[in-house]
Each structure stands twice: as C-alpha cells, then as structure tokens.
Amino acid sequence: MLPFLSKTKTMGVCEYVTIHHVAVWTSDPERLRDFYTTYFGARCGEPYRNKKTGFFSYFLSFDSGALLEIMHSSEIPPSADDPEKQRLGLIHLAFSAGSKAAVDALTQRLVSDEYTLLSGPRWTGDGYYESCLYDPDSNRIEITV
Numbered sequence: 001m002l003p004f005l006s007k008t009k010t011m012g013v014c015e016y017v018t019i020h021h022v023a024v025w026t027s028d029p030e031r032l033r034d035f036y037t038t039y040f041g042a043r044c045g046e047p048y049r050n051k052k053t054g055f056f057s058y059f060l061s062f063d064s065g066a067l068l069e070i071m072h073s074s075e076i077p078p079s080a081d082d083p084e085k086q087r088l089g090l091i092h093l094a095f096s097a098g099s100k101a102a103v104d105a106l107t108q109r110l111v112s113d114e115y116t117l118l119s120g121p122r123w124t125g126d127g128y129y130e131s132c133l134y135d136p137d138s139n140r141i142e143i144t145v
Contacts, residue, residue: 021067083138092140
C-alpha cells in the first residue's frame with residue numbers, strides 16, 4: 001500500500017472505500033474484451049443486453065479484484081477528442097505488471113502486435129517505471145511495476 005493511503009472515515013459513513021469499477025464506451029465490445037483478456041489476463045463475465053434500449057456490456061475482472069465494464073450502445077457518438085492531446089477527465093488506466101522485466105516484456109509484446117507506444121518504458125520523475133500505449137479504442141493504458 002502506498003504510504004499516503006490509510007483507512008479513514010469517509011463522511012463518517014464507512015471505514016474503507018474502494019473503486020468498484022471503471023466503465024468505458026466502445027463501438028466494438030468484442031475487440032476491447034479480447035484486448036484486455038489477451039494482454040492483461042482479464043476474465044470476462046456473461047454479457048448483459050437490454051433489448052429495449054440497445055445497451056450491451058461485459059464486466060471484465062482482474063486478479064486484483066478490479067473490474068472494467070465495457071459498454072456499447074448505438075446511441076453513443078464517437079469521441080471528438082484527439083487522443084494525442086491531454087484533456088480534463090479520465091486520461092488513462094494503469095496496470096501493474098509486477099516487475100520492471102514484466103513491464104518490458106508486455107510492452108514489447110504489444111508493440112510487436114502493432115499497438116501504438118506513446119512513451120517508455122522509462123523511469124518517471126515521481127519514481128515509477130512505466131510505459132504508455134493505446135488500447136484498440138485509443139484509450140491510454142499505462143503499464144507499471
């Protein structure tokens with residue numbers, strides 16, 4: 001656990017709060033599902049469909065307990081944001097590979113499979129060893145120790 005993290009009361013209600021899941025919209029849920037299961041060891045739950053609204057999603061689970069929801073709806077327009085530029089809001093997902101060698105190996109595998117490398121692997125100014133790539137939807141993915 002990072003030294004600045006501790007169990008604290010949140011508004012007097014609970015002792016410990018964790019992020020339950022992060023959700024991402026996609027035009028191709030199977031492609032994104034396959035990316036995270038192939039490269040990051042995610043396990044895919046049963047698909048959920050709402051035929052009335054056209055909503056479709058998968059929950060992907062990781063060994064750490066983290067969940068990633070991959071969602072699709074024909075009602076959601078493509079993003080107008082330029083993925084090359086920083087912007088306000090959620091900007092990346094970070095995955096711990098466990099070691100510097102694992103960061104290097106996974107980064108090389110993704111680059112070999114023609115995913116776009118944005119930076120690294122490298123040591124950052126705040127002491128992390130990481131690389132940054134795009135997933136198939138141009139979401140930024142950090143791979144760190």
